Amino acid sequence: MELRKNYFADVRKDDLHEIGQPRPRSDSPGHVTGKTAFFADRNFPGMLHLKMVRSPHHHARIRSINTSEAVKYPGVVKVLTAKDVPHNVYTILILIQIGPEDETVLADGKVRWKGEAVVAVLAETERAAQEAAAKVKVDYEVLPAVFDMEEALKPGAPLVNEYHGQNYYLYDSGECRKVRFGDVEAGFAGADHILEQSYQSSPIEHAPTETTGCVVAPEGNDRFTCYTNTQAMFFTLDNASIILQMPGSKLHFVGGTVGGGFGGKVDVIVEPIAILGAKLTGRPVSFIYSREEEMQISSPRAAEKVVIKDGVMKDGRIVARKVTGYTDAGAYSRHSPYGAQKGAGHYPGPYTIPNVWIDTYCVYTNRTPSSAMRGFGVTIGDFALEVQMDKLARLIGMDPLEFRFINAYRDGDMKAHRQPTEGAALIECMQEASRAANWPVAEKYMAMSSYKNGA
Amino acid sequence: MAKVPVQFTLNGSEKAEFIDSGTTLLNALRDKVGDTSPKGGCHQGTCGACSVIIDGELRLSCLTLAETCNGTTITTTSGLSESGVLHPLQRAFLDTFATQCGFCTPGMIMAAKVLLDHTPNPSRDEVVEALSGNICRCTGYEPIIQAVLTAARANSQNAA
Numbered sequence: 194m195e196l197r198k199n200y201f202a203d204v205r206k207d208d209l210h211e212i213g214q215p216r217p218r219s220d221s222p223g224h225v226t227g228k229t230a231f232f233a234d235r236n237f238p239g240m241l242h243l244k245m246v247r248s249p250h251h252h253a254r255i256r257s258i259n260t261s262e263a264v265k266y267p268g269v270v271k272v273l274t275a276k277d278v279p280h281n282v283y284t285i286l287i288l289i290q291i292g293p294e295d296e297t298v299l300a301d302g303k304v305r306w307k308g309e310a311v312v313a314v315l316a317e318t319e320r321a322a323q324e325a326a327a328k329v330k331v332d333y334e335v336l337p338a339v340f341d342m343e344e345a346l347k348p349g350a351p352l353v354n355e356y357h358g359q360n361y362y363l364y365d366s367g368e369c370r371k372v373r374f375g376d377v378e379a380g381f382a383g384a385d386h387i388l389e390q391s392y393q394s395s396p397i398e399h400a401p402t403e404t405t406g407c408v409v410a411p412e413g414n415d416r417f418t419c420y421t422n423t424q425a426m427f428f429t430l431d432n433a434s435i436i437l438q439m440p441g442s443k444l445h446f447v448g449g450t451v452g453g454g455f456g457g458k459v460d461v462i463v464e465p466i467a468i469l470g471a472k473l474t475g476r477p478v479s480f481i482y483s484r485e486e487e488m489q490i491s492s493p494r495a496a497e498k499v500v501i502k503d504g505v506m507k508d509g510r511i512v513a514r515k516v517t518g519y520t521d522a523g524a525y526s527r528h529s530p531y532g533a534q535k536g537a538g539h540y541p542g543p544y545t546i547p548n549v550w551i552d553t554y555c556v557y558t559n560r561t562p563s564s565a566m567r568g569f570g571v572t573i574g575d576f577a578l579e580v581q582m583d584k585l586a587r588l589i590g591m592d593p594l595e596f597r598f599i600n601a602y603r604d605g606d607m608k609a610h611r612q613p614t615e616g617a618a619l620i621e622c623m624q625e626a627s628r629a630a631n632w633p634v635a636e637k638y639m640a641m642s643s644y645k646n647g648a
Numbered sequence: 649m650a651k652v653p654v655q656f657t658l659n660g661s662e663k664a665e666f667i668d669s670g671t672t673l674l675n676a677l678r679d680k681v682g683d684t685s686p687k688g689g690c691h692q693g694t695c696g697a698c699s700v701i702i703d704g705e706l707r708l709s710c711l712t713l714a715e716t717c718n719g720t721t722i723t724t725t726s727g728l729s730e731s732g733v734l735h736p737l738q739r740a741f742l743d744t745f746a747t748q749c750g751f752c753t754p755g756m757i758m759a760a761k762v763l764l765d766h767t768p769n770p771s772r773d774e775v776v777e778a779l780s781g782n783i784c785r786c787t788g789y790e791p792i793i794q795a796v797l798t799a800a801r802a803n804s805q806n807a808a
Contacts, residue, residue, distance in 0.1 A: 224750030227685025452751030
C-alpha cells in the first residue's frame with residue numbers, strides 16, 4: 194500500500210506506531226486452530242432447547258392460545274406465553290430515550306407480521322421442542338394487512354401498530370425528519386434544468402454464516418450467564434434487564450465472538466426469552482435460529498424508496514435539491530426510526546448545495562421488522578444519489594467526475610444541516626480515484642484542493 | 649430412541665460413543681465427543697462450515713450420519729497442529745489475514761487440505777473450485793484463495 198504523504202503534510206502526524214503498520218488480529222490464532230469458542234460451542238448438562246411458535250399470518254387478532262397438548266408432549270418442560278414475560282412490551286432504543294415501546298416479546302392479543310413469536314416451547318431435545326411447538330393451537334382472526342409504504346400512509350389504511358397510532362414514526366420534528374436550508378423553490382425557479390427521479394430497494398438479509406442465538410446457564414444464585422453472539426452487548430444486557438425486571442447485576446453476558454453479523458445481530462430478540470426460560474425451569478437453555486428462521490425471521494435491511502428532485506445549472510452547479518425518503522420499518526421500530534433519520538442527514542450528499550429540502554419517513558407495514566445493516570439508512574441513499582449525479586451530468590453533457598468536482602464540499606462550506614465542513618479531503622480522494630481508474634479530468638480539477646485558499 | 653455404538657479414530661485418538669440412531673456426525677462430534685471445531689451454519693449441506701475429512705475425503709458432517717462412520721479415520725481442524733506447531737495452511741490463513749469472524753475457517757481449512765493432499769501445486773482455478781462448497785460472508789474470498797496458494801508454495805519449497 195502506498196501512503197501519499199504530500200497530502201495534508203502540515204497536519205499529518207507521522208509518529209504513530211499503529212496506523213500504516215500490519216498488525217495480526219488477536220483472535221485469528223483461535224480461528225485457524227478451531228479453538229475459538231462461539232456461543233453454540235458451550236454445552237451444559239441438562240440443557241433445554243427452545244423453539245418458537247410463530248404467526249402464520251401477516252396481521253391477525255389472537256382469539257385464544259391452547260398449549261395443553263404441547264405441555265403434555267414427551268420431553269417438554271415448560272411452555273411460555275405473553276403472560277409469563279414480566280415486561281412484555283419493549284423497544285430497543287428506549288435505552289436512549291427513543292420510544293414508544295411498541296414490540297411484544299411474545300405476541301399478546303395480536304400479531305403484526307408473519308413469523309412473529311407467539312409461544313416459546315422448552316424441551317429436553319431440539320426435536321421434542323419442534324414437535325411440541327407444532328401441537329400449540331392458536332385461533333386467529335385474520336385482519337387486513339398492508340405491505341406497501343405508500344398504501345400504509347393513505348387515509349383509511351389498516352393500522353399496523355397501535356402503540357404508534359398511525360403508520361409512521363412521530364419524530365419531534367413531526368411526521369418525518371426534516372432538513373431545511375435556503376429556499377428550494379426559488380432554487381428550482383432559477384435552475385437551467387430540473388430532474389426528478391424515484392429509486393427503490395428491496396429488503397436484504399445479512400445471512401451470517403452463524404445463525405442468531407444464545408445459550409443461558411443459571412448460576413444457582415438467581416444469577417444467569419448468557420453466552421450470546423449479539424453485536425450489541427450492553428443494549429442486550431440493559432433491555433433484558435428491563436424485559437425481565439431483573440437488575441443488571443443478576444445478568445452476566447459473555448460475547449464478543451460473532452460468526453458474522455453485518456448489523457443483523459443488534460436486535461434484542463433471543464436473549465430475554467431464553468433467560469426467562471432458564472429462570473423458570475432452573476436449567477440451561479439453548480435458543481438458536483435454524484437457517485430457515487435466520488433467513489425469514491431475523492430483521493433485514495429496510496426496503497427504501499427515495500424521490501430526488503434536483504435543479505442544476507448548465508455550468509454544472511446544483512442549485513436546489515428536494516428529497517423525500519421512505520424507510521419500511523415493518524411492523525415494529527427496532528432501529529428503523531434511526532435509519533430514516535440518518536437518511537435525512539445524508540441526502541444532501543457530499544456536495545455543497547445552497548437550497549435543500551429533505552423529508553424522511555419511517556413507515557410501519559405488516560412486513561418483517563427491519564433494522565440495522567451495514568450503513569442502513571444511507572447505503573441505499575448513496576446508491577440513489579450517485580445514480581442521480583450521473584443522470585444530472587448526462588443531462589447537461591458534462592463528464593460525471595468533473596461534475597462531482599464542481600459540487601464537492603470543501604473545508605469551510607456550510608452543509609445543509611448548518612455544520613461547517615471540516616477535513617473533507619473529498620477533492621483529493623477524487624483526484625486519486627481519477628488516476629487509479631484511469632479516468633482523466635481537466636487539469637483545473639487536478640489543481641483543486643479541499644482547502645479553499647487560493648484554488 | 650435406539651442407541652448405537654460407534655467407534656472411529658478422531659485426529660489420531662480412538663473414540664467410542666453410544667449415540668442416538670440418526671444423529672449427524674456434526675452433532676456427535678460437537679455434543680458427544682467435544683470437538684467443536686466443525687461448525688453448524690446451515691445444517692443442510694450448503695455452507696460447508698461443518699466440513700471434515702473422513703478416510704481422506706472431504707465430507708459434510710451435517711449430512712453424514714455418525715453411525716455410518718464406524719471404523720473410519722476422521723480429521724478436523726482442531727487436529728491439524730502438532731504440539732503447538734501450526735499446519736502450513738493454518739500458518740498461511742494467519743499470515744494472509746484470511747480469517748475475519750472465523751466461523752467458516754475450520755471448514756475452509758479442511759477443504760483446502762484435501763485439495764493440497766491430492767494436488768500439491770494447484771492453479772488458482774483449482775483452488776476456487778475446491779473451495780466452492782464453502783461459504784464465507786466476511787472476507788470476499790480473495791484472502792482465502794491467497795492463503796491456500798501461499799500454503800501450496802510453502803509446501804513445494806519444503807519439498808525442494
